[in-house]
Amino acid sequence: MSKGEGKRNNKKCLAYVAAFVVFQTAIITVFALTVMKIKSPKVRFGSVSVDNFSTGNTNSPSLSMRLVTQFAVKNTNFGHFKYDNSTVTILYGGSPVGEAFIPRGRAKARQTRRFNVTVDISFAQLSGNPHLTNDINSGFLTLTSQARLSGKVQLMKVIKKNKSGNMRGIIDIACRLHI
Template identity: 70%
Template sequence: MAKEDSKRNSKCLAYVAAFVVFQTIIIVVFALTVMRIKSPKLRFGAVAVENFSTANTNSVSMTLNAQVTVKNTNFGHFKYPNSTVTILYGGMAVGEAFIPSGRAKARQTKKFNVTVDITSAQISSNDMNSGVLTLTSEAKLNGKVHLMKVIKKKKSADMSCTMAVNLATRAVQKLECK
C-alpha cells in the first residue's frame, strides 16, 4: 500500500505542477497581448475645400472640411479632453479648428468632422504660379486609456499631416499623415 500512496502522491504533484505551468503561460500571453497599452493614432481621413477665394495675387481664403479619425487599438477605451488642430503654411499658423472631448471605444476608430477657416496674406508667388498650395497640420490629443476599469494609463495621439491643395481644381491632391 505504501507504493500506491506514493504513486498517487506523485501523480497529484505532477497534475499540480502541470496546472501551475499552464496558468503561468496563460498569464504571460494575457500580459503580452491585452495588457500592452499603445498610443492611439490621430489622422485626417478626408479633406474637402470649400469657399475658396483669392483677393489679390498673394492672398488666399478658404474653408477646409476634414474628417478626423482617432484609431484606438487597445483593449480599453481612450478618453480625451478638448483639443485643437492647427493648419500651418510655411511654419506659420493660418487656421485652427476645435476638437471636442470624446471617447474612442476599445479596438475601434472614432470619426468626426472639423471645419477650418484658412486665411493667409503671405502666400509665396512660387506657390501661386505653380497652382499648388502645401499646408501642414498638427494636433495632439492627451488622454487616458482605461483598461478593465482598473488600469488607467496616460497616452497621447499626435498628428502631423501634409496636404497639397490644387488652386485650380480647389481639391486636395495629396494627403500624407505620419
C-alpha cells in the same frame, strides 16, 4: 491500501498541480504580452474638401478658405481611449494659418471614431510673404497639419495608462486663380 500507493497518489497530485501552475503561467504571460500591451492611438485626417475659397486682388494676393475634413481616432487597444479637448493646427511655411477645436471624447476598444472637423484658414497675416505669392501663381499650395490628442487608455476598468496620439500631415491644394 498500502503506504506505497498513498505516496504514489501524492506524487501524481503534486505533478498535476505543477503542470496546472505551469499552464496558467503560460496563459497569463501570453495574455500580458498581447492584450495588456497598451499602444498609442492613431490620429489621421481622412479626405479633405475646400469650401468658401476666396482670393484678394493682384496688388495684395491673399487667400481664405474653409477645409472640411474627416478626423479619425483609431484605438487598437482592448480598452477604451478617453481624450481631452485638443486643437488641430494648419500651418503654411511653419506659420499657423488656421486652427480647429476638437472636443473631448472617447474611442471604444478596437474601434475607430470618426467625426468632421472644419478649419477656417486665412492667409491675411502672410500677404507680404513672397513664397505665398509664388505658390499662388504656381497653382499649388502646400499646408501642414498637426494635432495631439492626450488621454488615458483604460483596460478592464482597473489599468489606466496615459497615452497620446500625434498627427502630422501634408495637405496639397491645387488652385487655379484668375486674378
